[in-house]
Amino acid sequence: MREKLVAGNWKMHGGLAQNEALLEQVIAGMENVRGMGCAVCVPFPYLFQAQSMLHGTAISWGAQNLSQHDKGAFTGEVSASMLLDFGCRYAIVGHSERRAIFGDDDATVALKFEAAQRAGLIPILCVGETLAERESGVTEAVVARQIDAVTGKLGVAALSKAVLAYEPVWAIGTGKTASPDQAQAVHAFIRGKIAGQSKDVAENLVIQYGGSVKGANAAELFAMPDIDGGLIGGAALDAQEFLAICRAAQR
Ligand code: 13P
Numbered sequence: 001m002r003e004k005l006v007a008g009n010w011k012m013h014g015g016l017a018q019n020e021a022l023l024e025q026v027i028a029g030m031e032n033v034r035g036m037g038c039a040v041c042v043p044f045p046y047l048f049q050a051q052s053m054l055h056g057t058a059i060s061w062g063a064q065n066l067s068q069h070d071k072g073a074f075t076g077e078v079s080a081s082m083l084l085d086f087g088c089r090y091a092i093v094g095h096s097e098r099r100a101i102f103g104d105d106d107a108t109v110a111l112k113f114e115a116a117q118r119a120g121l122i123p124i125l126c127v128g129e130t131l132a133e134r135e136s137g138v139t140e141a142v143v144a145r146q147i148d149a150v151t152g153k154l155g156v157a158a159l160s161k162a163v164l165a166y167e168p169v170w171a172i173g174t175g176k177t178a179s180p181d182q183a184q185a186v187h188a189f190i191r192g193k194i195a196g197q198s199k200d201v202a203e204n205l206v207i208q209y210g211g212s213v214k215g216a217n218a219a220e221l222f223a224m225p226d227i228d229g230g231l232i233g234g235a236a237l238d239a240q241e242f243l244a245i246c247r248a249a250q251r
Pocket of ligand 1: 171211231232234
């Protein structure tokens with residue numbers, strides 16, 4: 001039976017003092033939360049801090065991006081094995097902000113996914129449609145294309161050591177959450193599509209929802225049969241909000 005996973009994506013926010021206060025509160029608040037997975041994906045410079053503070057707790061940590069290359073003359077890049085040096089469990093790949101702003105296309109995302117797995121990290125593969133794509137009725141086609149870019153290259157079994165995050169772009173940072181039914185419809189489509197290739201992989205795959213998840217709407221989203229937790233942006237920067245979301249994911 002798959003367990004729900006709530007992961008914070010801090011994006012480019014934070015600072016040493018601020019992170020320390022946030023993590024102290026999250027650690028304390030998570031002490032009596034059971035039956036779900038919890039993680040924070042922090043900016044690269046704070047991985048050491050995350051490792052120092054979260055080591056030995058039930059909270060995992062990870063990065064928000066990585067290089068598709070293992071090592072070499074790639075100025076400014078960070079490799080999967082470097083992330084592993086800092087105890088990362090997860091690396092987000094294909095976040096819509098990276099796709100839209102930094103040119104991470106489907107092929108690059110597949111390479112990053114592969115690089116993460118090669119090092120033993122669990123990629124959190126983000127997929128999702130823009131508002132224009134939703135309005136023109138191509139949501140399923142877009143999401144299918146983004147998933148196929150990975151499974152076409154690496155096989156469906158690659159998803160057995162990965163997490164998927166459905167993040168409709170129009171719901172990210174906008175306060176406009178997909179309704180539980182809207183999100184469930186896409187999650188069910190994704191699981192059904194993967195089940196067409198492997199029932200076992202589909203059944204065990206954690207599919208998170210991301211896009212304006214808050215303490216106030218998490219429970220209704222997580223009650224849907226194919227929504228296995230969330231990838232949390234803004235609300236992950238507020239300990240009490242993040243903890244409320246984690247509690248909503250408890251079995
Ligand atoms: P918000 O929760 O701020 O909408 O961001 C979602 C997101 O992009 C998580 O990766």
